[in-house]
Amino acid sequence: MFSEEHQLADLLNQFNTTADTGQNRLVYSEQWLHNQKTLILLGQKYGAKAIVDDYGNVSLDFPGQEATLPIATGSHMDTVRQGGRYDGLYGVLGGFCAIQKVYQQGSLPKKPLRLISFSEEEGSRFPAAFTGSKHYTGQQQQVAALVDETGITFAQARENAIKQLQAMPDVRRQRAPLPANFTELHIEQGPRLSQAHQSIGLVTGIVAQNRYNVTVHGQANHAGTTPRAQRQDAIATASHLMARLYDLVDRSSNSLTFTIGEIRVSPNVSNVIAESCTFTIDCREESDERLATFLSAMNTVVKQFDNVTIEQTLHVPATLLSQALRKQNAEIATQMKFPFRELFSGAGHDSQIMNTVVPTTMIFVPSKAGISHAPAEYTKMSDLLIGVALLTASLSAQANE
Ligand code: GLV
Ligand code: MN
Ligand code: MN
Ligand code: MN
Numbered sequence: 001m002f003s004e005e006h007q008l009a010d011l012l013n014q015f016n017t018t019a020d021t022g023q024n025r026l027v028y029s030e031q032w033l034h035n036q037k038t039l040i041l042l043g044q045k046y047g048a049k050a051i052v053d054d055y056g057n058v059s060l061d062f063p064g065q066e067a068t069l070p071i072a073t074g075s076h077m078d079t080v081r082q083g084g085r086y087d088g089l090y091g092v093l094g095g096f097c098a099i100q101k102v103y104q105q106g107s108l109p110k111k112p113l114r115l116i117s118f119s120e121e122e123g124s125r126f127p128a129a130f131t132g133s134k135h136y137t138g139q140q141q142q143v144a145a146l147v148d149e150t151g152i153t154f155a156q157a158r159e160n161a162i163k164q165l166q167a168m169p170d171v172r173r174q175r176a177p178l179p180a181n182f183t184e185l186h187i188e189q190g191p192r193l194s195q196a197h198q199s200i201g202l203v204t205g206i207v208a209q210n211r212y213n214v215t216v217h218g219q220a221n222h223a224g225t226t227p228r229a230q231r232q233d234a235i236a237t238a239s240h241l242m243a244r245l246y247d248l249v250d251r252s253s254n255s256l257t258f259t260i261g262e263i264r265v266s267p268n269v270s271n272v273i274a275e276s277c278t279f280t281i282d283c284r285e286e287s288d289e290r291l292a293t294f295l296s297a298m299n300t301v302v303k304q305f306d307n308v309t310i311e312q313t314l315h316v317p318a319t320l321l322s323q324a325l326r327k328q329n330a331e332i333a334t335q336m337k338f339p340f341r342e343l344f345s346g347a348g349h350d351s352q353i354m355n356t357v358v359p360t361t362m363i364f365v366p367s368k369a370g371i372s373h374a375p376a377e378y379t380k381m382s383d384l385l386i387g388v389a390l391l392t393a394s395l396s397a398q399a400n401e
Contacts (some may be wrong), residue, residue: 011093022082022375027120028161055135056119059176064112072179074116084377091185098391109399127313133353182354191370199386200340201364207284211314217307220275238277319352325361
């Protein structure tokens, strides 16, 4: 097993297909499917048993001396639209390299190891996020009827992709039994580590997050002939509402983040008054209580506008990750002389969901200039390799305890 070494740089090049325009590995897309297939073949080549569940989460189980629950690592395979080369994928491929290195140490580890490539974390194709890890952990979800921007339902997209993955030779089709614990390697996606010249972040917790779709309803009509009193212009109302919400944000705590990242207008034609304008809200806070206070004020503002509907598409509470696993990683990082700091994550992660069922921890590496969810996302190879080295030592320690 693992006689030849797969290098992280080569794997990242192989799994990232586009250059300057960013990665578009939306869940169940062709590129997503291609990558999950490639990963399964890679794992099988090195003796892993592949499991694919009905959401397309891939688990690769590598053997241990004892038949105990596996020590797991991994992250998500999907990206946002025009995303970067590392978000999610680094945790999958860096996890593969770390597992490879544990097996190269000689004897089989006592406990089995597992690499997980979650199907979807970003919520970029359908208005639902973490659908992969939620399924993995047995949460019920009502997502089948959600549609993407082309009108394809989640159920249709999923079925088409999953049947191809599950038809691969020697793939077990089932929900994977839960592992003993979970460690996610990830880029920081913010500026703190790079500003502090530290190579490692050990994550204490993850922000609470709510997302919404807000729709303003108007009346499509002629841009040039409709008198002012008769115009029901969805964009005019939406822009007033957005300005009021941004005012509210300005008066809130500094740890609140508020993003209107997507606006859809119908019919989206220059000489037609907009019939509808739908925009998303992504709202995060370190504290559940402060988030709830802001959301209540936000809903009060929304209610002051006529012809507006608001639908919640995501709620995840703030999460405190495993202290015991973080402490163990801090000790290993100290021994390995890697400068590290403990930090809270403003980005959402599958670890938030895994942490509800098994002890979970995260290892961050720096993001250049703190840029992420954009084609300019970059982490230098030496930092990526420090993350893999810490993960290797961590998995090896856990698997041989
Ligand atoms: C996902 O990466 C998120 O934090 O939005
Ligand atoms: Mn991610
Ligand atoms: Mn992301
Ligand atoms: Mn994320």
